[in-house]
Amino acid sequence: MLFYELGDIVTLKKGHPCGENKWEITRKGTDIKLRCLGCDRVVWMSRMDFEKRVRKIQEGEKFISIVHHHKPTEDE
Ligand SMILES: [Zn+2]
Secondary structure: OOOOOOOOEEEEOOOOOOOOOOEEEEEOOOEEEEEEOOOOOEEEEEHHHHHHHEEEEEEOOEEEEHHHOOOOOOOO
16 A cells, blocks of 8 residues: 655656646545646546556655655654
8 A cells, every 4th residue: 555645745657748747745535636846736636546647755855666655663
């Protein structure tokens, strides 16, 4: 299961037509709401669609594959 939270920045399989491919997750649920960081346009997609299209997620300064992104352990 993929791990991501509100406010996370992700990249998708295909970028936005504006040329940007960084998206902020602004709503989570059955549908996911993403804001394009290039042009501020908002898109909705089903969670299933999102999980098929998402590729990377920002962790600190860099982007890593979302399959390697996990919830931080709580006893750290
Ligand atoms: Zn855009």
